[in-house]
Amino acid sequence: MGKRLRVAERLARCIDDPRCPDQIVHGLTDMIGFRMQMIAAGYEDGNDANRLRSDPIFKMAQDTLPSGRDLASQSMTCSPFCPRL
Numbered sequence: 604m605g606k607r608l609r610v611a612e613r614l615a616r617c618i619d620d621p622r623c624p625d626q627i628v629h630g631l632t633d634m635i636g637f638r639m640q641m642i643a644a645g646y647e648d649g650n651d652a653n654r655l656r657s658d659p660i661f662k663m664a665q666d667t668l669p670s671g672r673d674l675a676s677q678s679m680t681c682s683p684f685c686p687r688l
Contacts, residue, residue, distance in 0.1 A: 611636035629675040633665060637674045640664050652677035 615631035640661060641649065653676055655661050659669035667674065 611639055628672075634675045636665055637661065649677060 612632045614635050618631055620627075620631050637652070637656075638649065641647070641652065641655060644661075646652075646655065652674075656674040656676060661674060662669050662671060665674060
């Protein structure tokens with residue numbers, strides 16, 4: 604449902620990303636989408652992001668191969684410019 608409505612993408616467009624574009628590994632859309640999935644799965648406080656970032660199910664939900672790069676870390680998903688959803 605979230606992908607069809609593009610909620611993470613729409614939210615990301617509302618946020619000014621102050622990071623240097625050359626050094627961005629995880630875009631705001633990816634971080635917001637991962638955070639939304641964590642909340643939907645019952646991990647509402649974000650403490651488990653470091654453990655879940657390599658979880659194959661969460662990776663596939665973010666359109667990343669299970670063997671692909673890890674998702675954003677806890678410090679990235681809870682950074683000051685990323686909204687608390």
